[in-house]
Amino acid sequence: MLSQLRPALVLLILFTALTGLAYPLAISAVAQLAFSAKANGTLIERDGKIVGSELIGQNFVSDRYFHGRPSATVGPDPADATRMVDAPYNAANSAGSNLGPTSKKLLDRVNAAIEAEFAAGRIDIVAADAATTSASGLDPHISPQYALAQIGSVAKARGIDESRLRALIAAQTEQRLAGVIGEPRVNVLLLNIALDALK
Structure with missing residues (x-):
């Protein structure tokens, strides 16, 4: 033995x-x-303070900033820890919503996002990533179309000429890897940092 x-x-x-x-x-x-x-999370530092990561989206709510795509992450309910509630951009709980195409909750969320885009006066046609979440719920990128759609509201809130914002988006647009893999995209945090740097 x-x-x-x-x-x-x-x-x-x-x-x-x-x-x-x-x-x-x-x-x-x-x-x-x-x-x-x-290896350390691609953290972004500004004035000696960490403001975020290139890899994790943030919830920008002010009209002075470009907004990321909606997030479907959840977190514990502060009033009842046994329940989960919506907690956008909760990096501790990255996940998609797992709601199917016939889900009323999914349909309501997408319709609410579309109505919010129209109410903000962004454009007549809403970009897909303005109304739908990513698989992780933490996607830091948006399409150039969605970024361009937000120019009017950001320009109005900041008093900046729209042509300067178009040039800023063009400069911040990441192209396809090797010209064929993926889609053109804009990192929202990097775009907003560049926006704050405009004089």
Whole structure:
């Protein structure tokens, strides 16, 4: 019995040390050396203070800023911890809504987003990402069409000429990877930081 138990325990300890300690530490060291910014969350610092990450969207609500796409993340209800409530851009609970195409809640949310876009006077045609959430609920990017749709309200709130905002969006638009992978996109946080830097 002991002759069978001893090798099993030795292998358990050995593989726990290798796969549970040595391998993760080695990968972390390589990541810190080769891709330090990405390994640390691609954090953005401004005036010595961290203002966000390039990888996680934020909830901008002021008309002075460009808005990201809606978020379907949830969090615990402050009044009842056993219930979950909508908590936009809750990075601790990244997930899609899992609502199907026949869901009334999904239809109501999309219609409310569309009505809000029209009420804000952004455009006559609403970009898809202005009314729908991403799979993670934390997408930091919007389409150039949605960014351009918000120019009127941002220009009015800031007293900036719309042509300057168009040029800013063009400068902040990331193109397809290798010219074929993905879609053109605009990182909302980086766009708003560039917006604040306009004189």
